[in-house]
Amino acid sequence: MEHTFLTEIVDGCTHVFEETSFLEIHRYKNSQNDLIREGKLERDDFDAFQAIQGQFRTSCNPEGAEGVQKIASLRLIVQADVKHPEAFAPDTLQIFICHHALLR
DSSP states (O other): OHHHHHHHHHHTSEEEOOOOEEEEEEEESSGGGOEEEEEEOOGGGHHHHHHTOTHHHHHHSOTTOTTOOEEEEEEEEEOOSOOOTTTTSTTEEEHHHHHHHHHO
């Protein structure tokens, strides 16, 4: 039922594509291990980013970091260079985000 409702809403929206990137900030007790990382987020990497798998796992768990204590982390999905004038207009969805919402 919910999937049908979501599909109807999505079908009624305008779809635009925007480049998507990520930002990760990890703070550790020993500040020498602190990490700030950003980059382009490809469609195929979206699920790995959310689940902290693949290339995103090492940024959250530094290799050989036995005894390293994490203080805080911030992980964001960012659309910084929006080019389409209607990207954030009502009833408009970015195709990148919409694609993943419907797979669930």
